[in-house]
Amino acid sequence: MALKIIPSILLLPRSLHHFPPRQNPNLKSLSLFPTISHPHLPLHFSSLSISALHPTRFVTARAIQPRELTGDEGRISEPSEEAKIENEAATQGVEKELANQGIWIQLKEIVKFTAPATGLWICGPLMSLIDTAVIGQGSSIELAALGPATVVCDYMSYVFMFLSVATSNMVATALAKQDTEEVQHHISVLLFVGLACGFMMLLFTWLFGAATLTAFTGIKNAHVVPAANTYVQIRGLAWPALLVGWVAQSASLGMKDSWGPLKALAAASVINGVGDIVLCTYLGYGIAGAAWATMASQVVAAYMMMRTLNMKGYNAFALSIPSGREFITILGLAAPVFMTMMSKVAFYSLLIYFATSMGTHTMAAHQVMVQTFCMCTVWGEPLSQTAQSFMPELLYGVNRNLSKARMLLRSLAVIGATLGLLLGIVGTSVPFLFPYIFTSDQMVIREVSSFFL
Template sequence: MKEIVMFTGPAAGLWICGPLMSLIDTAVIGQGSSVELAALGPATVVCDYLSYTFMFLSVATSNLVATSLARGDKDEVQHQISILLFIGLACGVVMMAFTRLFGSGVLAGAKNAEIVPAANTYVQIRGLAWPAVLIGWVAQSASLGMKDSWGPLKALAVASAINGAGDLVLCTFLGYGIAGAAWATMVSQVVAAYMMMDALNKKGYNAFSLCVPSPSELFTIIGLAAPVFMTMMSKVLFYSLLVYFATSMGTSVIAAHQVMLQTYNICTILGEPLSQTAQSFMPELLFGINRNLPKARMLLKSLVIIGATLGIVVGTIGTAIPWLFPTIFTHDKVVTLEMHKVIIPYFLALSITPSTLSLEGTLLAGRDLRYISLSTAGCLAVAGLLLMLLSNGGFGLRGCWFALVGFQWARFSLALVRLLSRDGVLYSEDTSRYAEKVKAA
């Protein structure tokens, strides 16, 4: 338990910095314009949620680095980092071009045309940081795979400070509005990426070394990344559907949903260190030389206990902020009323998330990728249908959030059933199902 806390403590701050940047933007923009606040809804879908589709880079890096370190092969670790840095850079350049060419077209699909120009301004500026964001993710995940969460935390702490100061100067004092918030966030992301790479260099690895993967290496990474990509896409699609249905309910509802979703994201991210802990510590217990399934089960039990406790605490605090202090985000009483309508489903969805992430992190560490990808896609299909029915049935924003409750609890239930199964990775002595993937890694 002590080892988990020593790792997850800094990692909690590490994961919270990203959503904190968007939350700072939300708070600053909300003080000036409800229209620009509403525009952050679809804009953050393109900038933040779309970036989650590349979470496979993070998962692949952590797993491959942790596995290689367990074998004591430092040269292999360096080679994998160089390959993944190249893939991150390539994906970042492609996404920067995509944002420039098609960003406005994607936003044009929003049902409220009034917010599209402001949203597009935000997206185009933030899009310049795509290469830095994805390279930074690889460097960050490599450090986490080495069980180091302090180096990346320092980098993102500096980046968050830059973002906050930039928002204050550009938006509050100079009056640049949503464009100023975008510039502050973009610059902070570039600084964070550089500092992540520098932290990796100090560990004796060359974070500025890029290597083009061979066809076999690329196939190995795709084999590991494809199910993770499918899992992340299912989550992104569901959250995008939430924003899509909310945009048809009026500017005030969109603004309220933006505030609640941003505070929700920054609270749920506190559970991510539990997932990362499982991905960093489980491979050695499941596939290492000194394989120890009882210890792996003990680790998961500790993670779930911490997750349940964290869920209740974070759920309570996260609910109290928009309920008791809504003026932090907006002075519009109509927006505040819409925020208060979703307090109950907000808590129900938030409280289960840390435990869910600890279970899913264990499935990822155990290379049970096919199950987690298919189960998450199934949750998307059922919860998406529920979301459509509730939205069209006149339940408003409250209906959207109860659909989110169903999505989160379904993910928790399916992951728990799988891990408790006697055929699951924590109980089965037969590793032949995973042997090929482990050998490739």
């Protein structure tokens, strides 16, 4: 029995996409509307009807050109080439719009995260630069003593940067899996590791601080050891708070929250700056006053960061001893960073070691240049932290997207190269054009100027 041809002028509501099912099992279900199906589209776009893309409520006869039925085999003929082209164009338009939205949303999130994270990483070197400028205005010997003292206090702390990297990676990965209990456990374990390392360094500073400084400076510069040791012993009291604060800070960054840590370190920078001016300039405590101001600021920053975690619903005061398996996991994440930082610490320590053999004024000038250099290099750290916070979600999360991960990596590389060029110019120009910011000693200024000759 021949089938009737459906009139081409038939008007249907947009909700009626299908005819009622036929009783003949040899016939397929009839649909007047070819659907768009694409594996890369989101779920709600994966089966869009052409009628869904039409701006009117009713589909016109012109838009429906029905498929003809053959009476011989009872099959529906393929849509025309014109309809296929329209379908492909609609699909590409939807894909392009979604891709553009995804790029802008990702860039918006990165800017929101990176902007405060930049201030976060600048705070530490800024405090050291303030110490250098304030102490340099008072005494060239104490300015020279800051060189070996910062090796023990600041450079050795970089060895424990693996705590920050492990924390942000483990927290971000657990959050990508939407497992809050695992996040809390990682935080508790890494807080314990940070606290244990902090007390270990406190004990090392107390027992071997003076001997380390004496071996580092040599007999020729033994006159700077007392001032350097005073600075090291006072700063050493903050070792536990410093490392625990790093873990809390990195946990917040792993949660893509950079505002909480920024507020803590901004408060710490204010405390350090005011403390330096009051204790060193007005009360005359010199290098000891700078050490007390820095130590107090680090303790306050650690407490504020832990309080930020508590406000997010996590317990920053809960500690857990890591199991053997967890310890191996931490080592696996930390080993590459640990080796990299050890190499950097060894390199910069050797630079300061050779500078100490050239006299007090050369040591003081070298301290100015090193602190300026450190102030410039940390601008790349927010980019590194952005990758650590966003990459786990794109690589392992529920919304896994490798194309966005590649785009993020490419964007960060371009930004890093641009920043490196600009900061190279700034870092070279400031000490050469404005050396009086750091010291009033003409001999030290002459040594600083000699670096550019």
